[in-house]
Amino acid sequence: MNTVGHLINGALVADAARVQNVYNPATGEATKQVALASAETVQAAIAAAQAAFPAWRDTPPIKRARVMFRFKQLLEENADKICALITDEHGKVLNDAMGELQRGIENVEYACCAPELLKGEHSKNVGPAIDSWSEFQALGVTAGITPFNFPCMVPLWMWPMAVVCGNTFVLKPSERDPSSTLFIAQLAQEAGLPPGVLNVVNGDKVAVDTLLSDPRVQAISFVGSTPIAEYIYATGCANGKRVQALGGAKNHAIVMPDADLDNAVSALMGAAYGSCGERCMAIPVVVAVGDETGDAVVARLKAELAKMKVGPGTDNGNDMGPLVTREHFNKVKGYVDLGADEGASLVVDGRGIKVPGHEAGYFLGGCLFDHVTPQMKIYRDEIFGPVLSVVRVESLQAAMDLIDAHEYGNGTCIFTRDGEAARYFTDNIKVGMVGVNVPLPVPVAYHSFGGWKRSLFGDLSAYGPDAVRFYTRRKTITQRWPSAGVREGAVFTFPSNR
C-alpha cells in the first residue's frame, strides 16, 4: 500500500513513523496509508516556510499572480485526475468533485488579481507637504487546517490568497482523503511556486497543536466542526496569533406559500442530499410556512427521493455516493434511529439501501423526516448526512425566529416571489450567507465566505476580499521631507559666472 506523505520545501517527505489507513468509502477497503507528522516534521515545514518568506515577500505581486495563472491552467488540465482522487477517498460522485474543483479554481482566478487587491490607500497632504499611505504587507508563515468534505476546494480557499499576498504557508489537510490535496500542491510547485512557499503536512492533533503553538506561525485559518473551531480560536489567540475558525452549520430553507414549488423542491434535493449532505452549506432543514406548503413540499420531496440514485461516485449516473467513513455512517444512521424515537415522522427511510457489488461501502439512502420540532436532537445537531427534516410554522416571522434561535448561523435561504419577504428576511436574519431562491448561497470567489454566531470565530471571513485583509498586516507610513535646498535653489544650483 502506498503511503501519502508530506510536501516540505518542495520535496516529498515520508516521515511514516506513524501512519493511518485511507479507505475507499464505496468499497470499504483500505487502499492507502497516510503519514501522521511528528512535531519535528511540522516544525521542519514551518522552518521551510520561514526560510522561503523573505524572497517571496519581495517578489512583485504580479509575478506571484502569474504563478496562479499557470496553476489555474494546470488544475484544468489535471481535472480528471484530481476528481478521481477525490472520489476514491471521499466517495462523492465525480461530477460533484468536478463542481468542487471548479469552485476551487475560482479562488485561484481571484488570486490572479493580487496586484489589484493589494493596492493600499495613498493620501497627499495629510498635513502641509506631509503624505501618508497604507501598505498591506505579508505576515510571514501562515497555516491552514482543512476538513475532509472538500479536500480540494477548502485548501484552495486559503493558500492561494495567502501566498499571492506574499506569505508562505503550511497546510494540514484532512487525513481521511489527503491525496488530491497533496497532488494539487505539487501542481502549484510545477506552476512555479518556489520551494517552501507552500508546504503540506498530513497528520492529526500532534500536527495541529504544533501549528497552534509555534511562534513562527502568524495566522491560522481553520474549517471544521464548531468544538474544534473554538479550540483553535481560543488556543491560537492565546498564543498571540490571528485566527479565523469556521465551524458547524444547520442551514434552514424557508418555503413560503407563494414559492415556485417545482424550482424549490428541485433545489432542495441537491442541497439536502448532494455529497450525502456532507457540506457546511447543505440544507438539512426545510421550514414550511403553512401546512399546505408543508404537505406539498413533503409530497414532492418524497416523490423525488424515490427517483434518487445512490451508488459509487465513480458512476456519474448516480446522484449520491457513500458517506466518508464507517464511523460517520454509523453516527448518521444513529441519528435516523433517534429521530424516529423522538417522534418525528420518517417519511422516507434510507437505512435499508443495498448497492449491488458494493455491500461493504458506507451507503445510506436519502432520509426524510416530517413534523420535526426544535426540541428534537435531530433538529439541533449538525448530522452531516443525507437526512432532511421538515419543520412547519405559521408565518415568516416564526420561521425566522426558529433560525435565529439556533446556535449556528452559517447559511440560509428563502423561496418566495415577494420582494418584501426577501428584503425583510435578508435584512434581519442572523445568518452570514443568505439565499433568495438560491439553496446554497455560497458566495462567489470574489466575495467572502463566513457564517455568524457559532459558525465563525474571528472577524474576517474566508477567501475573497476579507482574505486579503486577513493575510496581510497594515503598515502606515507618514512622510515629509525637509525642504532645505530645493525650493530655495541653493543646494542644487551650480556655481555660475553668468
Next chain:
Amino acid sequence: MNTVGHLINGALVADAARVQNVYNPATGEATKQVALASAETVQAAIAAAQAAFPAWRDTPPIKRARVMFRFKQLLEENADKICALITDEHGKVLNDAMGELQRGIENVEYACCAPELLKGEHSKNVGPAIDSWSEFQALGVTAGITPFNFPCMVPLWMWPMAVVCGNTFVLKPSERDPSSTLFIAQLAQEAGLPPGVLNVVNGDKVAVDTLLSDPRVQAISFVGSTPIAEYIYATGCANGKRVQALGGAKNHAIVMPDADLDNAVSALMGAAYGSCGERCMAIPVVVAVGDETGDAVVARLKAELAKMKVGPGTDNGNDMGPLVTREHFNKVKGYVDLGADEGASLVVDGRGIKVPGHEAGYFLGGCLFDHVTPQMKIYRDEIFGPVLSVVRVESLQAAMDLIDAHEYGNGTCIFTRDGEAARYFTDNIKVGMVGVNVPLPVPVAYHSFGGWKRSLFGDLSAYGPDAVRFYTRRKTITQRWPSAGVREGAVFTFPSNR
C-alpha cells in the same frame, strides 16, 4: 468631594458602593472620587445597549452620521472645558490636551462619512440572472476599555465609529482621569445619540471581567499595556468575541548622518518629552547612526533640555506637566536610578526638579541617557516617562536590526534626506506605523492605527477603515428570482379581447 459616576441608558448613575480617589497630579491633592462599577452595574449598561440596538441598527446611516456632525460642533464649542478636565486629572499642558481633543475630533469627522464607509460590494450576474452583494451589518453590543494617557482621544477612536456603524457601546475608561470622558459622552447625548446607544461605566477589573465574560458583548477594543492586552485578547477570544487589543511600545527614532539635525532634534524634543512621554507613540529611544551623529544629537538635546519648562499644565507657557500619579512618578524615577546603575551615561538628570508652589506635584524633569545598550532594562522596558535613551550604531542596517529585535513594533521613524534610505527602512522595518522625518507617525483618522509584534493583538487596526470592518459583520446575499410570468407576459398581462 464629587463622585464621578456612570452613564447608563442616557442617565447618570451613581453606584458608589466602591469608590477611588482622583488626584490632581500638579498638586497631589485628591479632588474627586470615581465610582467603581459592580458587575451588576456593568450588566445594566450592557442591557441598556442591548435594548437600544434594534432601533439604532435600523436608523439610516446618514441619520446616525448627522448625530456625529452635531457632536463635532459641540466638542468644538466645549473644547476649553474638556481640556480643563483633562489637565486637571491627567496633568498634561492645556495646549497638549487641545491637541489630543483635536485628534479625537478628527475621528468624529471620519465617522460623519458613515454612509460612504458602509457601502457594500454589489455583483450583477454572478451566474445567469443571479446577483450577489455584501452588507456590513452592525454587531450589536460592543465595548471599549481605554487608558489614562488619552482620556479624550482614545475613547473617540472607538465608539464614534462603532455607533455610526449601527452598534451600541459600553465604554470603560481609565479610572484615573474619568471626567472628560464622561462629559464628552454627555455631549454625544446632547447631540442626539439615543439613550443606551453609548454607555459609560467607570471601574476596575470587576468591570473589565464583566465585559469580557458577558455573552451579549460581541466585540472588544482595548488600548493599554501589553500584559493586559494579551489577557484581554486571550480571554475575550476564548469567550468567542472578536477582539482588538493594543499594547505597549518602545518607539525608536533613527537619525542618519545626512539628517537635517535642527529639524530632527526639535522634533525629538516634543516626541520624547511631550505629555511626559506618557504616549504609546512617544519616542523614548534615539538610534544615532555614527558617533558624529550621536555626539551632535546629544549635544543639541542637552541644550534644548536646559530650556525646557516644567510646571503645571494649566500654564500654557510650560512644555511639560507632571506625571499622572505618585505611583507612576516613583516607577519612572526608579528607572532613571537604574539606568545610571546599568552603566548608561546620564547626560541630563531631571530628578531634582522643583516646581515652586507645586511641591507635592508629580513633577520629574526631562532625563537624557547616552550610550544606552540593548541589554539594559531602561532600553528594553516601556518606561512611559520623560526619559530619552540614545543608542549608537554603525549603520542603518544595524539600527533596523535593533528595532526588529525589540518585542514591540508600534511606531518608529527615520530622519534622513535620502529617498533610498527611507524606502528601504519603511519597506523592511517590522513596525506598524512608520515616519520619515515625522517623529510621531500617528496615522490620520482616515487611515488606521496599529502596531506590529506585541504591540497589537488581532488582525484589524484601530479607527479608520479597519474600524468599519471590525465593527461590522459581513452578510452576503445571493439572489435569483423565478422567472415564471414576466418574460412570458402571462401573469402580468391582463385579459383582453382585442
Next chain:
Amino acid sequence: MNTVGHLINGALVADAARVQNVYNPATGEATKQVALASAETVQAAIAAAQAAFPAWRDTPPIKRARVMFRFKQLLEENADKICALITDEHGKVLNDAMGELQRGIENVEYACCAPELLKGEHSKNVGPAIDSWSEFQALGVTAGITPFNFPCMVPLWMWPMAVVCGNTFVLKPSERDPSSTLFIAQLAQEAGLPPGVLNVVNGDKVAVDTLLSDPRVQAISFVGSTPIAEYIYATGCANGKRVQALGGAKNHAIVMPDADLDNAVSALMGAAYGSCGERCMAIPVVVAVGDETGDAVVARLKAELAKMKVGPGTDNGNDMGPLVTREHFNKVKGYVDLGADEGASLVVDGRGIKVPGHEAGYFLGGCLFDHVTPQMKIYRDEIFGPVLSVVRVESLQAAMDLIDAHEYGNGTCIFTRDGEAARYFTDNIKVGMVGVNVPLPVPVAYHSFGGWKRSLFGDLSAYGPDAVRFYTRRKTITQRWPSAGVREGAVFTFPSNR
C-alpha cells in the same frame, strides 16, 4: 428695485450695464433685477479663480473639508431665509424648497468626506523595489451652469465637490431666480472659503460662451435642457475641456397589476405635480399595464387631484405653487390645449384655476390625460409642467419597449410586489436612475446622478463618487531609488577605528 450682482474674489460686484427683471411668480410682479455679466466680468471671475488656485490646491483636504463642515451648519441656521428666497423667485411651496435645500445639504455632507474620497491607489513593488501610486489632483478653474428649477440644490451638486477636491469655481446660475444661489455662496465665504475659490456670475449666453471659450476653464458641469446640453458638450469639448452636460427627461412610471395602488397613486401625485412638475426627475408619464390597472389608476388620480391645493408657495398648506414665468405658463398651457387636439382624454383640466388674491400669478391646476399614445407631441416632449399622461399597454415588455424608444433616459420607476419583475426591469431598462416602488429615484448624495441616452452627455455622472473623478486629474508616479550606499553600508557608515 434691488439688483442681484456677482460674487467675485470674495466681494459683491455690480456690473449692471445690462439687467433683467426677476419676478415673483405668485404675483406676477417684478421684484428685483439681476445683472447680466459682460464677458469682461466673467473673465474677472475666472482670473480670481485662477489666482486663488495655487494656495487652495495646496491646502490639506481635511482643512478644505472643514470649511464644508462649517458651511453645512450655516446652511442649517439660515434655512428659512434660503427657502424664502427660493419661493419668492421660483414659486415652489416653502416645504418643497426645504426639501430642495436638504438635498443640497446632503451634498455638502458628502463633500466633508474629501480626505476619504481623494485617496489614491498605492502599489508596492510594481517591479523590483519600484513603487507606483495614483494621485487625484485638482484641475484648476472649473465652472458650473445651473437651471432655474433648483436654484439651491443643483449648484450644491457641483461646487462643494469641486472645491473640496482643490479646484476653484465659477458658477453661473439661472438668471430667473438668482438670489438664493448668491446668498448661499456668501455663506460659504462666511464658513471660511478663501476669496476667489468660489465666484458667482449672473448672466445669459454672453456669460455661458465666455466660460466655454476661456482656456483657463478646465471643466464645465451643466444642468438644463437637452438642446443646450448638447451645445455645451460640443462646444466645451471642441475647446478641449472636460464636460458633463445633463439634459432633459420624460420619466415613465410603470404600474403593474400587482402594485399596491394606494401607495403608487400617492407617490405619483407628488412625483407628477410636486414643484409644478418642474423637476428633471418628475414623473409626467404613467404606463399602466392592463386596462384594469389603467382604469383604477386614473380613477384614483382624478380623486386625488380634486383634493390638491394650488396657491402661493409661501403657504405650506398648498400642495403646488405657480409656474416659474409667464412664458413658461403659456408654453405649458399650450401643451394642454394641444393634448386635447391630439386626441388624448383630458380627465382633469387645470387650465381654469383661480387663486384669489393672486390673479396675476402663473398658476395652472393639475392636468391629467388618459389614453395618451407615443405618437402624440404631449408624450414625446418634455413639458415641465403639472401635466400627467397615462399610457396603457398590455405587458411589462411593452411598457419597457416604450421607455427604451424614448429619446430621454433620465429616470424611471416600477410599482410592483414581484421580485422578478423588478429585477428584469432594473437590469434591462435603458435609463440611468431606476426606482422600484420609489417614484423619484434621485440617488442619494453618496451615489451619483446621471441619465442615459440624450439625458446626459459625458461619461461621468453628477455629484457623489463620479464627481471626485470628474473634478480631478489622475497623476501616476512610478518611483525607484538608486541603491548605492544604504544596503552596502558605505555612504551612511561613519569612519570608525574600532
Next chain:
Amino acid sequence: MNTVGHLINGALVADAARVQNVYNPATGEATKQVALASAETVQAAIAAAQAAFPAWRDTPPIKRARVMFRFKQLLEENADKICALITDEHGKVLNDAMGELQRGIENVEYACCAPELLKGEHSKNVGPAIDSWSEFQALGVTAGITPFNFPCMVPLWMWPMAVVCGNTFVLKPSERDPSSTLFIAQLAQEAGLPPGVLNVVNGDKVAVDTLLSDPRVQAISFVGSTPIAEYIYATGCANGKRVQALGGAKNHAIVMPDADLDNAVSALMGAAYGSCGERCMAIPVVVAVGDETGDAVVARLKAELAKMKVGPGTDNGNDMGPLVTREHFNKVKGYVDLGADEGASLVVDGRGIKVPGHEAGYFLGGCLFDHVTPQMKIYRDEIFGPVLSVVRVESLQAAMDLIDAHEYGNGTCIFTRDGEAARYFTDNIKVGMVGVNVPLPVPVAYHSFGGWKRSLFGDLSAYGPDAVRFYTRRKTITQRWPSAGVREGAVFTFPSNR
C-alpha cells in the same frame, strides 16, 4: 502579395476595393497590401458588434473573464509569431516587440479581474427600508483607433477591458503595420470570444469618420497625434459620444546634480533611442541642472552612442531598428538638418549611417543635440525619432518651468537621490505620468495611462481602473418594497383552526 483584410463577425473579410502597400522598413520593400475599408464595411462591423451585444452583456463577467484567461495563454504560446509580424512591418527589434507584447498581456491579465472590477456600490437604508446600489453596465458598441508605433500593445490597452465590461468592439488599427493586430484578434476568437464581439477594420479616414458618425457607436478610444486627437474628441463629442483621445508628447527628463549618473545615462539611452524614439513615452529632452551635470551627461551619452548598434530588428543584437516609413525617415532627418540650422550643437550625427545589406531600409543613427533652447523648433515639436536634445538650466525650478510651459504633458522624470526634490517635482509638475529615477513611467496595467494638457482629451485615462469607468455606464437603483403582509403575518399566514 497578400492582402490584410478585416475581421467582421468572426470571419475574415476582404473588401479590397481600395488597398495600400505595407512595407518592411528594414528593406524598404512592399511585402503586403492592406485593405482600406469602405464606409459600408465599417458599418457591417458595427452591425455585427450591435448584434452580438445583447447576449454578451448578459454573459456573467466571470465567463467573459475566462475568455481572457485563455487568450493570455494563447498570446504567450504565439509570442514569437506575433513579434515577428511586428518587426516585419514596424521595424523595431524583436526583443523590443516582446516587451511591447508583454505590456499588452499585462492588460489582458488585468481584464481577467473583471468580476472584481465591475463591483458596484450597495447602500442599505438610504432611507427607512430603502436600499440603493450602483451597477456599471456595458455601453454597447465601442470603438478604438490605434497608432502604428505599438500595433500590439495599444489595441490591447483598449478592447480587452471594453469586452470584459460587456461591450462589443470595432477596432481600426494603423494601416502601416496591421498584421499583428489582426492575428491577435483571431487568437481572441480562438480563445472563445463569440463572433461579433471584437471586429477589426483596416482603413483610413473613411473608416475613422464612419466610426465617428455612426450613432450606434457609444464610445471611442483613440491614441495618436494631438491634431488628430483633437479632431476625434471634438467630432465624437459633437456626435454625443464619450471619447478619450490621447495625443502627442515631448517628455523631459531632469538630471539633478546629485543623480546617480551611470544609472541615469543608461536609462536615458533606452528611453531616447529605444524603438527609434517612436514612443509616446520616449524621452527626447534631457534637462540638465547645472553645467557640470550637463557636461557630464553629454559626455557619457556621446560615449554610449558610439557603442549603440543599429540594424534590422530581426537581429536581437541590434539596439535600434529602422524608422517606420520612408516619409517618416525624411521628416525626422529634416529635423536634424533644422536643429543644426537653429543653432543647437549636434554632438552626435546619425544621418550618415550605413547598414550593410539594408541600404534601402529607413535607418537613421542616434542623434544628440546639446545647448538646445526652448525657442527652437526641434525643442517644441514632437519629432518621434532617435534625436535627443539636451537643455541646460540653473535650478530644479527652472527645469520644471520649462516642462510646464510646453504644450504637452504626457510623461516626465527626474533623476535624483533627494526625497524632497522628488516630492516637490512629482507634486507640482503639470504632467500626468511622472517617474522618479524611472525614465519611462508607463503606469502598470492595474493603474491607468494618461497625460495632461494637450496630451489627453477627455476625463478618463486609458486602461486600468479608469477603463472600467470609461467602458461602463452607471445605473443607480433605489428600491423599497411595500410592506403589506409580511410583518403583519396576514398574507403569508395560512388559515388555521388551532
